[in-house]
Amino acid sequence: MASLRKIKERLTCSAMMMLTIASGLLLFVISLGLLLRSREILEMKPIMELLTSSVWKPGRGEFGFWPFIAGSLWVTLLSALLAVPVSLLCAVYLSEYASRTVRAIAGPVLDMLSGIPSVVFGIWGVLALVPLVKDYIAPMTGRFSSGYTVLTAGIVLAVMIVPLIVHVALSVLRSVGNDLRDASLSVGATRWQTVKLVVLRKAVPGLAAAVVLGISRAFGETMAVIMVAGNVAKAPKGLLSPAYPLPALIANNYGEMLSIPLYDSALMFAAFLLLAVVIIFNIAARLILKKMENIR
Amino acid sequence: MNWRKIEEEFFLVMMRLASLLILAAFLAIMGTVIYYGLPALSWEMIFSAPKGGFYLGKEGGVANAIVGTFYLACGATIVSLIIGLPVTLVLNVFLKRGSKLAEFIRFSFDVLWGVPSIVYGAFGFTLMLYMGMRASLLWGIITVALVVLPAMCRAIDEVMRMIPGELQDASLSVGANKCETAFKVFARQALPGIVTATLISFGRAAGDAAAVLFTTGFTDAVPTSLAEPAATLPLAIFFQLGTPFPEVQQRAYASALILTALILLVSIAARLTGSRLSKYVIK
Numbered sequence: 001m002a003s004l005r006k007i008k009e010r011l012t013c014s015a016m017m018m019l020t021i022a023s024g025l026l027l028f029v030i031s032l033g034l035l036l037r038s039r040e041i042l043e044m045k046p047i048m049e050l051l052t053s054s055v056w057k058p059g060r061g062e063f064g065f066w067p068f069i070a071g072s073l074w075v076t077l078l079s080a081l082l083a084v085p086v087s088l089l090c091a092v093y094l095s096e097y098a099s100r101t102v103r104a105i106a107g108p109v110l111d112m113l114s115g116i117p118s119v120v121f122g123i124w125g126v127l128a129l130v131p132l133v134k135d136y137i138a139p140m141t142g143r144f145s146s147g148y149t150v151l152t153a154g155i156v157l158a159v160m161i162v163p164l165i166v167h168v169a170l171s172v173l174r175s176v177g178n179d180l181r182d183a184s185l186s187v188g189a190t191r192w193q194t195v196k197l198v199v200l201r202k203a204v205p206g207l208a209a210a211v212v213l214g215i216s217r218a219f220g221e222t223m224a225v226i227m228v229a230g231n232v233a234k235a236p237k238g239l240l241s242p243a244y245p246l247p248a249l250i251a252n253n254y255g256e257m258l259s260i261p262l263y264d265s266a267l268m269f270a271a272f273l274l275l276a277v278v279i280i281f282n283i284a285a286r287l288i289l290k291k292m293e294n295i296r
Numbered sequence: 297m298n299w300r301k302i303e304e305e306f307f308l309v310m311m312r313l314a315s316l317l318i319l320a321a322f323l324a325i326m327g328t329v330i331y332y333g334l335p336a337l338s339w340e341m342i343f344s345a346p347k348g349g350f351y352l353g354k355e356g357g358v359a360n361a362i363v364g365t366f367y368l369a370c371g372a373t374i375v376s377l378i379i380g381l382p383v384t385l386v387l388n389v390f391l392k393r394g395s396k397l398a399e400f401i402r403f404s405f406d407v408l409w410g411v412p413s414i415v416y417g418a419f420g421f422t423l424m425l426y427m428g429m430r431a432s433l434l435w436g437i438i439t440v441a442l443v444v445l446p447a448m449c450r451a452i453d454e455v456m457r458m459i460p461g462e463l464q465d466a467s468l469s470v471g472a473n474k475c476e477t478a479f480k481v482f483a484r485q486a487l488p489g490i491v492t493a494t495l496i497s498f499g500r501a502a503g504d505a506a507a508v509l510f511t512t513g514f515t516d517a518v519p520t521s522l523a524e525p526a527a528t529l530p531l532a533i534f535f536q537l538g539t540p541f542p543e544v545q546q547r548a549y550a551s552a553l554i555l556t557a558l559i560l561l562v563s564i565a566a567r568l569t570g571s572r573l574s575k576y577v578i579k
Contacts, residue, residue: 220415251414279410282410286407
């Protein structure tokens with residue numbers, strides 16, 4: 001019997017080790033798979049041309065990704081601009097000022113907000129924000145707009161990334177030792193001075209990481225953006241012009257991509273591009289957070 | 297009043313406003329979904345599958361998508377639990393604290409957690425074509441399992457890290473081997489965390505749309521096997537909203553209400569079971 005027990009342990013042990021190592025390789029496998037599929041188009045066109053050309057005519061074999069890259073940059077940066085100040089103020093409030101009751105309400109609300117599926121954010125954008133932009137904001141500037149714009153997508157994305165930034169920022173602020181706060185308060189600093197001169201100074205790298213994680217989430221978000229951004233394959237000229245970000249491009253054209261030569265390879269290249277940016281952002285953010293005493 | 301006080305008051309007001317703004321956004325989203333969804337909701341929506349001409353505004357409901365979402369989310373959660381539990385046990389029991397391999401795998405899950413689901417979708421699609429197969433419930437489950445795996449592993453790992461090392465020493469010292477320690481001591485200790493992680497993953501899997509777009513296909517029939525394509529609620533919402541007919545768009549609102557209610561219920565369940573089960577844990 002003892003030997004059976006041993007054999008059982010050996011087998012489970014090695015199976016579990018293999019599973020662990022396989023899951024450690026997952027990131028490489030995904031990158032490699034997408035890279036191999038985009039090799040076809042990378043062999044046909046120089047990469048600089050793919051990234052900077054704005055001519056997108058798959059039927060004629062012209063694949064310029066610039067309109068989509070520009071669209072992604074516009075909506076992502078706008079969402080960061082809107083979400084970052086709000087999230088950081090909220091995180092500081094919850095960690096330094098809020099009463100127990102406020103925290104008890106804020107926790108579940110943030111959890112639920114981050115749990116709402118992205119299509120539902122999209123529906124909210126279509127029903128509430130698109131008419132707002134079309135009927136009120138665009139006429140104020142004296143221009144016509146369909147409502148499906150960079151601005152709409154930026155607002156929806158901002159709401160989507162707020163819970164993530166607040167969550168990470170909160171754990172960063174909590175990791176700042178209370179002894180520092182006590183020391184500062186005991187020499188007569190006000191609470192805000194303590195926050196500004198002691199807590200924030202210590203937390204800056206971690207807060208930067210929280211922001212980077214939020215930006216990379218916004219960069220890859222697909223379904224909500226596809227529903228509100230307008231999807232016109234031209235680089236946006238301003239807040240009120242439509243955008244066509246990279247994820248929307250991939251999701252919108254999966255149906256026809258197999259019928260046009262190079263099209264599927266081009267879309268897989270777009271996915272690879274997305275993955276590469278997100279990996280770089282995430283690695284940077286995680287390295288910072290890891291340095292700050294293992295915050296997750 | 298000196299300027300220190302004024303500055304403090306100013307920022308306090310700003311912080312309160314920011315927090316209220318977030319609360320308002322949450323309420324606005326819920327309000328919109330309920331306001332538009334509730335009038336369009338009917339028993340027919342929930343219990344019947346689309347009949348002919350559903351997307352032109354004729355009879356039917358989204359039962360196919362509700363069942364599809366349930367199958368897909370269950371399947372994906374189970375698959376990712378089957379992978380995730382052994383992996384986190386290896387990280388916490390088999391590998392030493394501070395092991396380089398464990399560090400690397402944790403880090404790679406952190407990074408994977410940030411990878412957008414459209415990328416998993418594209419990868420799953422690539423894999424599916426490579427195997428020479430077509431879009432089906434099975435491939436949807438595989439792809440979504442990959443999407444939720446990092447969140448699952450991180451959540452379980454977080455709980456397992458809290459388990460004191462003495463517990464492992466005690467188990468080993470009475471003659472249990474590492475496997476027994478892992479499954480009979482660690483897995484049981486982490487049970488509340490595992491249940492919570494499973495429910496959270498279920499919610500994420502049910503709400504995901506970008507990954508299933510490529511791999512699951514879409515159909516009006518209720519799926520009966522893994523090899524068939526399946527409809528899911530998020531995609532049903534997306535397609536219904538994309539039609540030019542107001543009657544069909546109404547259904548998208550009702551479907552969105554159903555999906556939101558489902559996911560909020562799961563998230564509340566996750567909170568409750570997490571706290572209820574934890575009374576059996578040795579502290």
